[in-house]
Amino acid sequence: MEIPIFTVDAFTKVPFKGNPAAVCLIENELQDDLYQSIAAEMNLSETAFVIKGNSMDFSTGSRFGLRWFTPKSEIALCGHATLASAAVLFYLKKNINPFVVFETMSGDLYVRQHEDSLIMDFPLNTPQPQDYSEFKDLLKAVVGDLPTEDVCYSPSTKKLMIRLADTCDRSDLVSLRPEADSLLRSETTGKIKSVVVTLKGAQKAQPGYDFYSRNFAPWVGIPEDPVTGSAHTVLAGYWSEKLKKKKMLAYQCSSRGGELKLEIRDDGRLDITGEAQIILQGTLKI
Template sequence: MASFLYPTKHSKSRNEFHIRWFTIAQEVELCGHATLAAAYFLFSTGLEGDEITFHGKSGILVVKKVESTQGGNFEIQLDFPALTVGECGEEEIPLLPETLNGASMTSVKKTSAGDLLVELSSVKDLMNLRPQFDEIRKCKGRGVIVTALAPIETGYDFLSRFFCPKVGVNEDHVCGAAHCVLTPYYSEKLKKDNFIAYMASERGGKLVIEYKKDANRVIIRGEAIIVMMGTLLV
């Protein structure tokens, strides 16, 4: 996933940018980790202030530099729109026998972003999934978010994985956009608004999340690090 930025023309603020997100196959309407990476780069390379306003396909996104809770230099706080879930029709429920390999689906929903949300009965089943991407491509939804409640001893509220081969992302490492769906889903299920979540991909990551129900927003905090810098000619 890549994000592309350019300054807004008519704003007096130097901390205001247009942002677009692309997979290797197409443009998408929202991407969490690419937004986090863009903001971290700007803050780390001399942008003044503690707040950036991005204008993207999903609306205005305010990103803040906040004090680290994990001993790092700082964390990035994303303010994203919450997404809704609805019921699936019988013809929309995914048939994933090879991918699920006997795992029990306790709930299947569809999201306003066009994905399917599948809840499994156990974290063990979630971790043991061996996704068959040809099988997932045949699903009605754009992608498939798979999730499960976390055992208390893990320190997490829920875990998830996100498969989206139709747009060129077989498995997203840490997907902020998926948590725009997962957060209100688990808020309703668990009757709470603050979560610690884990995306259980091969390069998984922790997310600290707050659901602002009245504003219909999801606040996500995370860390970043710059590993490479270069120049791209377009």
């Protein structure tokens, strides 16, 4: 069996930044253990599988299956690998449709092309405030002694969001070095799959980011995810309420870094806009 495979840097205008994802184009569904083996072999935060199914081909079809696997497990929602998958269809396969629809565990996800960018129609997962004491050990493992403003939880994504106090700055966020083992020891209930640390942006400085973030997910085999679309379905709802804005510009402060444009629509869905760079293409032989 030969499977076309690509490596795509998502949420970036230049190669080797943003978040890399592997994208495989699949004619028909594979066995689950094969998906997982391929994802483990690629060893990126996510490997996406675009499944042709009933579509005519990858250039003319408008509806495809889409599944995402970390090196350890299948996940229900992934933003950067969705962006990467759409980039392969639009940029390489020259898909003729104004938008493509991905059938996923999180429902139908629409992606359309706008100039050099791709716009993803995603669910909004606004988190709920939590009692600090319930997560005391985990907070200590993630942010140490830095002061925090809010702790919120999104049950639909299993993400815990920690907002640093406004007395902190971007350098405090960038300097965080939580140890994966400490995080895993601090949370063993299965309730949390990743921790998102966020900070209010410096809007007066160019380009005027509304907020910053980082995302740690050792529970699914990802010590730190460089740029996380699904985390922004949580962050967008929180910061929209705090900033009284529906359009926001966000930056994820990993070592690779990535920029996301966010807009909460009137129907309650979230548009996430980003760019992507296809840096590798080849054939997986099994």
